[in-house]
Amino acid sequence: MASDLVFYTNPQSRGRIVRWMLEEIGAPYETQVMEYASTMKGDAYRAINPMGKVPAIVHHGRVVTECAAICAYLADAFPEARLAPPIADRADYYRWLFFAAGPVEQAVTNKALHAEATPEQSRMLGYGSYDLAVDVLEQAVSRHDYIAGDRFSAADVYVGSQVGWGLQFGTLPKRDAFTAYVGRLMARDAYARANEKDDALANEAA
Structure with missing residues (x-):
């Protein structure tokens, strides 16, 4: 079946x-x-x-x-x-989920590719500049324990993964707010189970 x-x-x-x-x-x-x-x-x-x-x-x-x-x-x-807040409480949930998927993803990718925009070109970029996107992301993860408030949500899965990889691979600066946020997420049982399963698959393919 x-x-x-x-x-x-x-x-x-x-x-x-x-x-x-x-x-x-x-x-x-x-x-x-x-x-x-x-x-x-x-x-x-x-x-x-x-x-x-x-x-x-x-x-x-x-x-x-x-x-x-x-x-x-x-x-x-x-x-x-x-894993989703009530509809009336989803403003931050949607805001930061798609901020990470859009501006942050673009800013980090362009930075890794050494694609530097001129001041005039930066007006065309949804993220403005890498430094601005990173600063706003830091502010977002500093407001509460989780990205959309005091309760873990699906937005933390995405945002937390982006921040975690950024710290691991050096595409985001090691700031205390990022480290503390990722630390809270990595303590979750589901996070540990997921990594265990993917690590096992990666080892099989090695």
Whole structure:
């Protein structure tokens, strides 16, 4: 019998974000590991994600791609996990989830590529400048224990993953607010389970 929830990933990818989210919701799911040079670019997977990228999920036959979208979708699809605030309290939840997926992602990527904009060109950039995006992110994670308030949410899965990787790979500065925020998230059981599963898959492929 086909699984109601199928997760397409590679342990050396952003799929780790979705793995963590799946462990947080606690619902059963099937994992399909995709290889970069073969199955990820094959016709069968491109029928799911024409970009040939992971992660993706198929839930009851419906495809969702893009990590932030998957996190938001799963929070709504599995409300019993309580990973999305009530509708009336979602302003910060949506704001910072998509701030991390848009301006922060773009700023960090361009910085890593050494793509420097002139002052005139910076007006075209949604993030303005790398320093501005980082400063605003720091302010956001400093306001509360979690990004949308005093309760953990799906937004923390995405934002926390971005901040954690930024600290690990040096694409974000090591600031006390970032370190404290990530430390709170890494103490979660679901985070540990997700890393254990992906690390095991990575070791199998090594």
